[in-house]
Amino acid sequence: MAPIGTADDKPAHEIAPELRLRDYIxxxxxxxxxxxxxxxxxxxxxxAQETGWLxxxxxxxxxxxxxxxxxxxxxxxxxxxxFAWAKLxxxxxxxxxxxxxxxxxVPPRSVGGMRDPASDPLDPRSGLHWQRFNDSQ
Numbered sequence: 001m002a003p004i005g006t007a008d009d010k011p012a013h014e015i016a017p018e019l020r021l022r023d024y025i026x027x028x029x030x031x032x033x034x035x036x037x038x039x040x041x042x043x044x045x046x047x048a049q050e051t052g053w054l055x056x057x058x059x060x061x062x063x064x065x066x067x068x069x070x071x072x073x074x075x076x077x078x079x080x081x082x083f084a085w086a087k088l089x090x091x092x093x094x095x096x097x098x099x100x101x102x103x104x105x106v107p108p109r110s111v112g113g114m115r116d117p118a119s120d121p122l123d124p125r126s127g128l129h130w131q132r133f134n135d136s137q
Contacts, residue, residue: 024083
């Protein structure tokens, strides 16, 4: 056992492996399969637009769902969630449960329940948006 303060005494961030987004976005087999099938899907979609072959299939409801499933941002979000969990678990990202300081408190809601009184048609402070209800009409 080495004494404290020697070269063998490393901080925790040097001992633990560094979390990299690429390890979550590309390294798992399911990620490689998802990205590969997405590339084939969109290449087929471009081919269908140019030649008309399989165009009827790409206009079906099932193809609409598959468009969402193979959309690159959907893949990034789905594969990035475990990365965000790991970053939160290791303490790199901190979500503070403390209340806001008194000078940064959320303003009270307006008459109609909206945060901004200028966009509330029930609040007289909204200027031209304010709806005046007269019973005399």
